[in-house]
Amino acid sequence: MLDLYASAVAAVSAEKCLPAFLPAPPPKGRTLVIGAGKGAAAMAQVVEQHWPGALSGMVVTRYGHGADCRRIEVVEAAHPVPDEAGRDAAGRMMQLVQGLTEDDLVLCLISGGGSALLALPGEGITLEQKQAINKALLKSGAAIGEMNCVRKHLSAIKGGRLALACAPARVVTLLISDVPGDEPGVIASGPTLTDPTTCAEALAVLDKYAIIVPDSVRQHLQSGAGETPKPGDPRFARNTHHVIATAQHALEAAAATARAAGIPAYILSDGIEGEARDIGLMHAALARQVALRGQPFARPCVIISGGETTVTVRGTGRGGRNAEFLLSLAVALDGVADIHAIACDTDGIDGSEDNAGALLQPDSLARAGAFGLRAKKLLENNDGYGFFDALGDLVVSGPTRTNVNDFRAILVL
Template sequence: MPVEPRQLLRAMFDAAVGAAQPALRIPTHLPPPPTGRTLVIGAGKASAAMAKAVEDLWPAPLSGLVVTRYGHAVPCDRVEIVEAAHPVPDESGHRAAARMLEMVRGLGPDDLVLALVSGGGSSLLSLPAPGLTLADKQAVNAALLRSGACIGEMNVVRKHLSAIKGGRLAAAAHPARVVTLVISDVPGDDPAVIASGPTVPDRSTHAEALAVFEKYGIAEPRAALDHLRRAADETPKPGDPRLDRATTAMIATPQMSLEAAAEVARRAGVTPLILGDALEGEAREVGRVMAGIARQAALRGQPAPPPVVLLSGGETTVTVRGRGRGGRNVEFLLSLAVELDGLPGVFALAGDTDGVDGAEEVAGAVATPDTLARALALGVSAKARLADNDGHGFFEALGDQVITGPTLTNVNDFRAILVLGPLEAVPE
């Protein structure tokens, strides 16, 4: 039976998202209840769903506070859920971070802090370092998002402008035991990078954060630059005794989700090739590279003969120079489509597993062999839209957006390029 490309691509994406659902991943990672108090804290797009999973399973009293993105809340009975802005922080996240830091202070050695951390937590848990304001943090975040800086660079800066990130939250909870459960959304699954590692020792320095400003020509706000130059209060480093009772468990990762998508492909008779879960770089350049690999598979049967699906994850970046809305998945996909130029039998889906590509309430999009032709018929130039960083506008015009709503998890970007042989290819 021929493969229906759109359905298969969407089934793989849904499997990737499903494999990272907190209700599936939390149960095997919960620690035993302590003799003292249990305090649940957390930040990220999945944190409310994680808190709900903990509540449903926890056999003892607990209380707490987590902050998640607007629209990502899940009702809980014992853990307070606060919604805040992402990717640029707001006053709601600022207040929640201040309250959270205060809640963990004064705990004893018999108490347990259960920290639930996922992607997006860095913006949601925004508590400026002494001498800085929320407006300063907002300006820095906005500048970094426009700059093309990678997530690791962004989080080095965020840690050193914060009173809560980079291990500071766990340090404040000492001598309580701190157990952090993490859903990874970063290349390499480094817990010190995810949500800027509020409970994890930090190896980076003020000097490295300042170097990011200089690399991307960010000269404002002056208060942030002056703070980094003073380097007065460094983050807790490995070996800091305040973090000696803090442990971390990675409960869901991009690789796990790619493997779930690969299994869907196998059941459909398609050979999956996982090219990597940590691909970085400018989205349009990654799109060009992936187009070359797809063309090789389609025309020469390498690295595997069709039908094959090329799967990858990671977090690309978009340096917004045009008037468009950015969005790394749609920019990748538009670049891929332009480079393939209607190559028959090649279909692709790219989407963010949290349901939000950039600042848009759109997960991503689908590209088909007739994408460019259909756009041309509508008077829409793919190359012009790519030059303007307007992937969202392009795929919206075609009706090819992937819209999921909040998925309540986040294991970064998902990309699938389906290469079908002549007999398997299905006309649109």
């Protein structure tokens, strides 16, 4: 199971995926590298290793996700809730791209996490207000597309505004996707891409999840002051973008590893969304059907899936959506023999904890009972981390410096 996860992560590393997408250096002018995300530093390092000419620039990544770069500055900031370091870095980046010419090339390196890491509030909005809204969205169970819709319209850098600041230089954006569907403009809230969503849609998301915002924020959205550049905007005509790594790439690599070990592998989906505990129930039903009836797959087999689940936080435990998924899976399977599972975030961090995810074994519930742990009660308290930590079954990989979101594999022997 750990080999499957390692294969998935390796397949979407910057070292493997980025070099083939590097553009040619500009005939005249300079090359400036900018970027943000959990994979931004590793991406910048690969650019330095493969770029044939002069370059400079700055990228922002999460604390602990840096890399050794000599010509591109690496700044670290907070994720998933933005901090002053992210705000200051975003401001510096907007200054860095000023004064470029049409002969210049801007290479923008974007990966998941960039929304929180590039935290430049729109006019009249404070960082503290953005932090509070971000925290509320994270706890609400909102999907990533909904969260990023709000983030774009409260920002002075997201939703294409960074590309506008680069004009008239040509902008080439390379993206590692962490969103179901791999829509480029949703990844890190699309700082260099046009945005079809509106301020009205952002307000609708806030109202849907009953998130209370200051009057200044609501006025910012109602007035249209937070509107973003839309598809077809001529100022983006020279710009291009490429999604260089996706969850599907990771799942296919894991499936190949399983098949090489003699275990048939089936990819369920690369874009599963929804409450982590509900997705756990669905996967448990499928695993039971395989184990007990040999449908829709014969055993032994590995069932693989990806995407981004969410957790509506109601308890006070230490969570992480992958730990929550696995704990829900454990409760639903109730010790069915010969079923093993792994669920990890490909960035190496499950939510805001120090683990990538965890492992589930057929005897996990029995071992937990020996410690006096009640799995259902821990699930109600959003304490998946506590459950698997007590069993010694957390997966701790450290930052992987890439990010295509959740990876899940269920092995039925």
